Structure formats: C-alpha cells, structure tokens
Amino acid sequence: MPRSTEPKKPTRKRDADRTRSAILDAARTLFSTRGYANTGVRDVADLAGVNSALVGRYFGSKEGLYRATLEVIDISPMLRGDRRRFGADMMSIFCDTEGASGPLVMMILSAADPAAHAMSIEFLQAKVMVPLARWLGPPNAEERAARLNILWTGFLTSWKLLPLQPLADARLASTRRWLEAATQAIVDEGTG
Amino acid sequence: MPRSTEPKKPTRKRDADRTRSAILDAARTLFSTRGYANTGVRDVADLAGVNSALVGRYFGSKEGLYRATLEVIDISPMLRGDRRRFGADMMSIFCDTEGASGPLVMMILSAADPAAHAMSIEFLQAKVMVPLARWLGPPNAEERAARLNILWTGFLTSWKLLPLQPLADARLASTRRWLEAATQAIVDEGTG
DNA sequence: GTCGTAAGTAAACAGTCGTGTACATGCCTC
DNA sequence: GAGGCATGTACACGACTGTTTACTTACGAC
Known part of the structure; x- marks a missing residue:
C-alpha cells in the first residue's frame, strides 16, 4: 500500500x-x-x-x-567524430553545449586545494591526456596532446574564469576561428 | 590576583x-x-x-x-624589447625567470573567491590587456591580445598549476618552440 | 503484524577563519 | 628627561568549516 x-x-x-x-x-x-x-x-x-x-x-x-x-567525467565522446572536423567539433562542444566546460573549469578553480589538486592531476593524466594522445597517434602524440590542452585550458580560462573583454562580445567569433584552426592544425600533423 | x-x-x-x-x-x-x-x-x-x-x-x-x-604588478618590462623577438623574450621571461609566472598563477588560483575574482578581472583588463593591445597595434589589436592571453594562460596552467607529464620532462623543449612560434605569429600579424 | 535495517535528521564537536580591541612599548620631538 | 604617537602584541569574538554521533523513522522481509 x-x-x-x-x-x-x-x-x-x-x-x-x-x-x-x-x-x-x-x-x-x-x-x-x-x-x-x-x-x-x-x-x-x-x-x-x-x-x-x-x-x-x-x-x-x-x-x-x-x-x-x-x-563521472568521460572525454571519449569528443574522440568519436571525424578527425578532419575535430577542431569544429571541439568548438561546438565547448562553446554551444551548456556545462561542457564544467569539469575543466572545476579542476582549475579547485587547484588551490592540495587534495583536490592531486586528484585532478591524476585524473587529467590518466583519463584525458593518455586517451587523447592515443587517439592523436604518432608523431609526438603526447606533446601534441599537451598543446591541445594548453589551447583549450587557456581559452576556457580566458572565457569563463577570468573573462576578457574581447571574448565577451562579438569578437568572440574571430577568436573561435583562430582556435578552431590551431586545434585542427595540431590534429592534422599526424596525417601529413 | x-x-x-x-x-x-x-x-x-x-x-x-x-x-x-x-x-x-x-x-x-x-x-x-x-x-x-x-x-x-x-x-x-x-x-x-x-x-x-x-x-x-x-x-x-x-x-x-x-x-x-x-x-605592484607591471607588464611594461615585457613590452620593451624588439617586436621581432617577442616570442623568444616571453619564453625566457616566463620559463627562465623565477617567479615571473607568479602573478598570473595567483589570479587563476584565486579566481574561486568572488572578491579576488573581481579584482583580478579589473586588473587584468586595465593593466595587462589594454597596454598589450596598444603595444600590438592594428589590425585587431584587442583580439590578438586575447589570443596571446589564451596561449600563455594555458601554458602556465598546464605547466605550473595542473602540470602535465610532457611539460615536466625533456619534451618541454619542443612545446617551447611551438609556443614561441605561435606567440611570434600573433605579433607579426601586425607587421604584414 | 513485527522487526531489523537502511535512510534521513538534528545537534554538537573541535578547528580555523577574518576581524576588532585593549594593551604594551620603542622611537622621535620637544 | 618627558610626553605622545606610531609600532607591535595578545587575545577574544562570532561565524563558519568538515566531520561524527545519537537519534528518529520509513520500508521491505518474514
């Protein structure tokens, strides 16, 4: 009853x-x-x-x-698309999907705490960088993965965390094109 | 008593x-x-x-x-060198000078606090982005300044804050070359 | 029905935090 | 030397923290 x-x-x-x-x-x-x-x-x-x-x-x-x-974070959905469209896919995922940037922003915002810092590094290495490098493939897989991390960490920091004026208004479109091209260029190094 | x-x-x-x-x-x-x-x-x-x-x-x-x-932070020393060597200068400043990355890392690490967040944004806009854009000059000065901020924020985050494996060992040299070239390319856009 | 246990509650614990206050004292001026 | 102000000290206040404990209650098995 x-x-x-x-x-x-x-x-x-x-x-x-x-x-x-x-x-x-x-x-x-x-x-x-x-x-x-x-x-x-x-x-x-x-x-x-x-x-x-x-x-x-x-x-x-x-x-x-x-x-x-x-x-609960899983980046594998980002690695399922066409390699030749990776830059564009990343753009739409991070810029047009609500909450997609959450995990990375969370880790950066939490990096000041020793315990959270250690857990974030461990996770980032094992569940992001390693799969990403494996997906990228030779040559220099790990280093190209690091470059991608630099680009997107920097972008999300400058957009969400400490928002810069040019990224808050219409000029964002131009930065998006630059970021997309830079991202794709790193991926394409492997398909010379 | x-x-x-x-x-x-x-x-x-x-x-x-x-x-x-x-x-x-x-x-x-x-x-x-x-x-x-x-x-x-x-x-x-x-x-x-x-x-x-x-x-x-x-x-x-x-x-x-x-x-x-x-x-007490002042970026003007970074803008005093030869424009054609800006990328290399930035590399040596941030990578070889102890504590040079401190202020930026401090702002990112402190972004979780509302008061510190507001102060950091205000400072970053007025004392970093505006002088940097003025120094870069046309075309698209502000947007190119934002791109530089993305690159260096991302690099310092991936190197100092949430250190990635490839940036902790010898492969750093390769990433440095890439970052230097990308930095210089943004500056050189203004000198057709 | 009843009963054990999982689920949820309220309160208190021992710290730490930023801040303000009351007090002691060294140093300069006269 | 004497006063007074800047400098430094000690401590308490209330608010908040993460965690633990003792307790109540709903739900499923029997």
Whole structure:
C-alpha cells in the first residue's frame, strides 16, 4: 500500500540512488562555479535539498565527493567524430553545449586545494591526456596532446574564469576561428 | 590576583616600511602558491615573521592585501624589447625567470573567491590587456591580445598549476618552440 | 503484524577563519 | 628627561568549516 500522495512534510522520500545523484549533481555545479575550497558540504546539501550529514554517509568525506565528481567525467565522446572536423567539433562542444566546460573549469578553480589538486592531476593524466594522445597517434602524440590542452585550458580560462573583454562580445567569433584552426592544425600533423 | 605574566619576548625592531613589504612579499608568495581562499592572514603574518594583527593595520583587510599584491604588478618590462623577438623574450621571461609566472598563477588560483575574482578581472583588463593591445597595434589589436592571453594562460596552467607529464620532462623543449612560434605569429600579424 | 535495517535528521564537536580591541612599548620631538 | 604617537602584541569574538554521533523513522522481509 504505497502512500505516494502523502507529503508528510518533514521527511524526505527515501531513495538512496536519487539522493546520491542529487548530491553529486549539486557538487558538480558548485565545484565548477566556486571551486573546491569555496564550496561547503552544507552548500552542496542545501542545493541538493538534502541533509548535510548525508554527504558524509554517501561519499565519506568532501574529498570523496570531489573524487566522485571526477569519476563521472568521460572525454571519449569528443574522440568519436571525424578527425578532419575535430577542431569544429571541439568548438561546438565547448562553446554551444551548456556545462561542457564544467569539469575543466572545476579542476582549475579547485587547484588551490592540495587534495583536490592531486586528484585532478591524476585524473587529467590518466583519463584525458593518455586517451587523447592515443587517439592523436604518432608523431609526438603526447606533446601534441599537451598543446591541445594548453589551447583549450587557456581559452576556457580566458572565457569563463577570468573573462576578457574581447571574448565577451562579438569578437568572440574571430577568436573561435583562430582556435578552431590551431586545434585542427595540431590534429592534422599526424596525417601529413 | 594571580602572578603577573612573564615579560614579553623581545619585540621586533620597529620599521613600518620593512614590515609592510615583508607582509606584501609573503602574501605574493602564498597567494601564488595556495591561492586566495587557502591562504590565511595568519599564514601570511607567520611567513613574514610579523604579528597577524599588522596585516589588518597595514592593508585594512585580506581583500586589501590582495589588491596590494595586484598593484605592484607591471607588464611594461615585457613590452620593451624588439617586436621581432617577442616570442623568444616571453619564453625566457616566463620559463627562465623565477617567479615571473607568479602573478598570473595567483589570479587563476584565486579566481574561486568572488572578491579576488573581481579584482583580478579589473586588473587584468586595465593593466595587462589594454597596454598589450596598444603595444600590438592594428589590425585587431584587442583580439590578438586575447589570443596571446589564451596561449600563455594555458601554458602556465598546464605547466605550473595542473602540470602535465610532457611539460615536466625533456619534451618541454619542443612545446617551447611551438609556443614561441605561435606567440611570434600573433605579433607579426601586425607587421604584414 | 513485527522487526531489523537502511535512510534521513538534528545537534554538537573541535578547528580555523577574518576581524576588532585593549594593551604594551620603542622611537622621535620637544 | 618627558610626553605622545606610531609600532607591535595578545587575545577574544562570532561565524563558519568538515566531520561524527545519537537519534528518529520509513520500508521491505518474514
């Protein structure tokens, strides 16, 4: 006899999976806007509409919560398109897809905290740079992957994090063309 | 009445200017290493060898201290060399000069804090992008300045902040050549 | 029905934070 | 030498932090 229509009010409906993912979603949102240090577990819990002690229950600690937000990141969708259109694909993913820049911005904003810093580096190396270099292929796969990282880290920092005037208005289009060409050039080095 | 306390330890020699600059130096070091949020006024005072209340006396508040660290930054030395060697000059400044990357890293590491964020943007626009665009000259001065910012922000982030494997070893030399060429190309657009 | 356990709650813990205040004292001026 | 102000010190305040504990309650198994 389910009493689904009974909003007894004080108690939240019990659903561990839903609660866990609500916390995770809230954490991704806050970590990628305020960074690790400026996001409290109570902030996350409030945004998720959840008691703050549940953060500890489901993720062990704030560090565990940050690790969990890293684990859901997956760049493989970016590497599934046509190599000859990689630059354009990256542009549309990062510029036109809401929240696509979140994970990278989160890691940069959280780099000041030692624990988050270590986790971010480990993740970036294993789950981003290695797959990206493997996808790029010879020659100089790792170094070309690093160049791509430089370009996009710089762009997202200058656009989202410390927004520059020229990237906030119409001139963005011109920068986009330059960035797309530079990105594609790095990929195309492998297909000489 | 309890016994009067033991005599105070020998007091620091009185020199307001020296104290102020000691605090400022410590703040620059810590802000550019741990960021604004993860640096406490007590940390700054301890590193400076100074009582923590003096931070408030000399800089009003932590925000005031951060503003003071921004005010001493000056990019004009970077714009005094030969335009045809700008890329190489930037390389040697940022890669071979200890602490040259400090201010930019500090701003990125501190971007999570709202107050520091606002101050950094204001400073970056007025004291970096505007002079840089003026120095670059037509055509598209502001946009080319933004491109340079993207390149160097990305490089310093990938090198100092979230260090990538290829930038930590010998392959750095190859990335340096690429970055130098890309930098010089942006400058040379203005000299048809 | 009842009962054990998972799910959720409230409160408190021990720190740290930025800041303000009350006090001590060295140094300069007279 | 004496006063006074700048300099430096010690400490407390309230607010916030991450985490833990003790407790209540809903839900599924029997």
